[in-house]
Amino acid sequence: MNDTSPMGVPATGLAQSAISARGLVKTFGKLRAVDGIDLDVPRGMIFAILGPNGAGKTTLMRMLATLSRPDAGSATVMGHDLVQAPHEVRAAIAMTGQFASLDEDLTGRENLVLLARLWGFRGRAAKARADDLLAAFGLSEAATKQVRDYSGGMRRRLDIAASLIVTPGVLFLDEPTTGLDPNARKDVWGMIRGLAEAGVTILLTTQYLEEADQLAARIAVIDHGRKIAEGTSRELKAATGSGFLHVALADVARLDQAATILERRLEHPVQRSAEGAELSVLAGTPKAANEALADLVAAGIELSDFSMGQPSLEEVFFALTGQPSLGESRKDDTP
Amino acid sequence: MIDATSLQRLQRVARPRTPSALSNALVFGWRAVLKFKHVPEQLFDLVMTPIMFTLLFTFVFGGALAGSPGEYLQFFLPGILVQTVVFNAVYSGMGLSTDLGKGLFDRFRSLPIWSLSPFAGLMVGDILRHLIAASIILAIGLILGYRPEAGILGVLAAFAMLIAIGFGMGWVFIVLGLLIRTPTTVMTLGFTFLFPLVFASNIMVDPGTMPDWLRAFVEVNPVSLMTTALRGLMGGGATLSQVVLALIAPVALTAILAPTTLWLYLRR
Numbered sequence: 390m391n392d393t394s395p396m397g398v399p400a401t402g403l404a405q406s407a408i409s410a411r412g413l414v415k416t417f418g419k420l421r422a423v424d425g426i427d428l429d430v431p432r433g434m435i436f437a438i439l440g441p442n443g444a445g446k447t448t449l450m451r452m453l454a455t456l457s458r459p460d461a462g463s464a465t466v467m468g469h470d471l472v473q474a475p476h477e478v479r480a481a482i483a484m485t486g487q488f489a490s491l492d493e494d495l496t497g498r499e500n501l502v503l504l505a506r507l508w509g510f511r512g513r514a515a516k517a518r519a520d521d522l523l524a525a526f527g528l529s530e531a532a533t534k535q536v537r538d539y540s541g542g543m544r545r546r547l548d549i550a551a552s553l554i555v556t557p558g559v560l561f562l563d564e565p566t567t568g569l570d571p572n573a574r575k576d577v578w579g580m581i582r583g584l585a586e587a588g589v590t591i592l593l594t595t596q597y598l599e600e601a602d603q604l605a606a607r608i609a610v611i612d613h614g615r616k617i618a619e620g621t622s623r624e625l626k627a628a629t630g631s632g633f634l635h636v637a638l639a640d641v642a643r644l645d646q647a648a649t650i651l652e653r654r655l656e657h658p659v660q661r662s663a664e665g666a667e668l669s670v671l672a673g674t675p676k677a678a679n680e681a682l683a684d685l686v687a688a689g690i691e692l693s694d695f696s697m698g699q700p701s702l703e704e705v706f707f708a709l710t711g712q713p714s715l716g717e718s719r720k721d722d723t724p
Numbered sequence: 725m726i727d728a729t730s731l732q733r734l735q736r737v738a739r740p741r742t743p744s745a746l747s748n749a750l751v752f753g754w755r756a757v758l759k760f761k762h763v764p765e766q767l768f769d770l771v772m773t774p775i776m777f778t779l780l781f782t783f784v785f786g787g788a789l790a791g792s793p794g795e796y797l798q799f800f801l802p803g804i805l806v807q808t809v810v811f812n813a814v815y816s817g818m819g820l821s822t823d824l825g826k827g828l829f830d831r832f833r834s835l836p837i838w839s840l841s842p843f844a845g846l847m848v849g850d851i852l853r854h855l856i857a858a859s860i861i862l863a864i865g866l867i868l869g870y871r872p873e874a875g876i877l878g879v880l881a882a883f884a885m886l887i888a889i890g891f892g893m894g895w896v897f898i899v900l901g902l903l904i905r906t907p908t909t910v911m912t913l914g915f916t917f918l919f920p921l922v923f924a925s926n927i928m929v930d931p932g933t934m935p936d937w938l939r940a941f942v943e944v945n946p947v948s949l950m951t952t953a954l955r956g957l958m959g960g961g962a963t964l965s966q967v968v969l970a971l972i973a974p975v976a977l978t979a980i981l982a983p984t985t986l987w988l989y990l991r992r
Binding site: 458 | 730731732733734735737739740741742743747748751754755758759762763823826827828830831832833834835836837991
């Protein structure tokens with residue numbers, strides 16, 4: 390009863406890092422899906438891997454979860470070597486993949502009892518464990534329904550519950566909120582924060598900037614199999630520069646004209662928001678921003694709002710990769 | 725909704741002792757049994773074709789082939805049992821291919837369990853399916869007038885042989901399920917490969933009237949060897965060499981494909 394540390398922590402405690410990776414490489418034919426990535430994730434942290442589709446996020450995570458063998462490089466997870474001691478790594482981790490890793494034909498309760506038995510809970514203890522998890526995740530009423538009848542949000546909750554049969558040292562979450570509606574997404578975020586508070590190290594991949602911004606203490610930005618930046622959300626934004634000018638137009642039809650004017654005056658690429666009527670651009674100084682606004686007024690373009698401030702993570706990503714956005718519309722990010 | 729307090733409470737349960745490989749395998753076997761409970765219609769797929777074959781061959785072709793439907797059923801029933809088990813193996817390959825596509829096996833692979841235990845569980849499910857399907861066919865045969873001359877012991881020996889056949893064939897489709905992403909391709913490929921084996925055999929007719937080149941194939945076809953042994957076991961008069969010949973294919977398949985399965989699975 391006095392053991393409140395995560396059960397996956399090895400007794401030695403040599404490594405303070407939950408995850409420590411050096412030069413990880415995974416190739417598929419000619420494609421270098423992961424091309425030499427170093428990663429250090431301290432214990433108890435929420436760490437996000439941010440990148441567009443096909444950047445290598447999932448491949449990196451699958452290697453760290455022993456599902457895929459690295460072609461080069463090495464890594465330890467909770468102090469155990471990935472290649473030398475995969476069984477010990479597995480005993481210290483849990484993974485919730487991108488696609489629900491549940492048996493659709495079985496009920497929610499049966500799924501959890503099955504996994505509890507695989508972890509070594511016997512008979513009544515396995516059932517009790519399943520019921521406790523179902524209760525904690527608000528699934529008691531759906532316990533005897535087949536998983537095929539669950540909503541997307543319920544599935545994701547059950548999937549995460551299934552990763553907590555034995556509390557892992559590290560929990561891997563591959564795009565935990567992809568495909569969820571805004572309310573379900575908020576639920577999952579709350580769950581992730583709760584787990585981190587309880588001492589579980591969490592490594593999550595995401596293509597949603599807002600998700601990384603909201604949840605993660607540190608963010609690694611990955612593109613084409615390489616890590617192109619790492620830091621706190623604040624550090625990443627500061628490195629891109631402050632002094633971003635954000636304007637919102639009263640008339641969406643004049644967006645192109647406004648973008649051309651801003652680009653000419655400030656000599657930086659203009660970033661359009663997914664919503665359509667907003668533009669952001671690095672202005673540098675308030676003086677330069679003032680001049681640019683004056684140009685807009687001179688051209689007869691009416692603004693509904695403007696502000697000066699830090700870049701959004703989307704702008705950071707744009708500055709780092711030269712790609713305008715992360716593939717999917719950001720709209721559904723904000724409930 | 726989940727909060728830090730309830731999570732901390734969940735964490736206070738002591739980590740259980742690592743279970744044995746056998747215990748892991750039995751849990752996967754339990755999963756197979758649960759599938760019968762939740763998806764009983766799978767049995768319908770499994771037995772409908774053999775039931776239709778039995779009725780069709782007995783009543784439509786039986787008289788012409790063997791003089792009377794009754795006499796033909798006596799010849800045909802052990803063969804249709806072999807056919808049922810061989811074809812049923814395709815469904816477990818499809819099931820595996822479906823499971824692998826959904827990420828369920830990623831969860832299993834990230835657990836600290838015996839690597840082969842999910843497959844051992846699949847085999848348990850297969851064997852149960854074979855036993856259920858074979859019992860239903862046999863029951864229908866008995867109603868139609870089939871009589872196993874070797875009695876209960878002969879039937880039990882025949883069922884043991886069917887389990888061995890199903891076990892061997894199961895590995896073929898586990899390997900296919902691991903290699904092929906789409907369940908329907910597993911099915912198409914499986915039946916393409918099995919049709920010549922099942923129809924160019926002695927299941928439906930005595931190969932005596934076939935052309936020499938075909939008869940040469942039929943006589944070494946493992947499905948024929950299995951059918952001959954099963955007829956002997958159920959009808960009496962099985963020889964040791966018949967039984968040994970029938971078991972060559974299942975034993976060889978297991979010896980080659982069980983390690984292949986492990987290799988393919990861990991390599992993924």
